[in-house]
Amino acid sequence: MYVGIFFRENPIVMALFIIIGFLAIIASTVVYFWIGMLSTKAVQVQCPSCGKVTKMLGRVDMCMYCNEPMTLDPTLEGKEFDEKYNSKKKS
Numbered sequence: 001m002y003v004g005i006f007f008r009e010n011p012i013v014m015a016l017f018i019i020i021g022f023l024a025i026i027a028s029t030v031v032y033f034w035i036g037m038l039s040t041k042a043v044q045v046q047c048p049s050c051g052k053v054t055k056m057l058g059r060v061d062m063c064m065y066c067n068e069p070m071t072l073d074p075t076l077e078g079k080e081f082d083e084k085y086n087s088k089k090k091s
């Protein structure tokens with residue numbers, strides 16, 4: 001491998017690439033765990049309308065079986081379903 005020979009002649013460059021590769025592995029691990037954390041944030045609730053267990057993402061979501069709007073936030077209860085409640089930005 002020409003690349004290997006090049007690196008052997010330049011130990012500093014090789015060390016640099018090893019560090020970059022190491023950082024890339026750490027970054028991908030962090031992203032992997034972050035996605036894992038996000039997916040576990042989905043709350044399982046029993047739909048009051050059809051009785052099936054569905055997952056909720058965010059504060060408001062719809063039942064994936066009967067599209068019954070649901071909320072985890074008591075202040076939003078009774079209000080019309082709106083995906084806007086899931087975003088923290090107030091438009």
Ligand SMILES: [Zn+2]
Nearest residue numbers: 047050063066
């Ligand atoms: Zn349902």
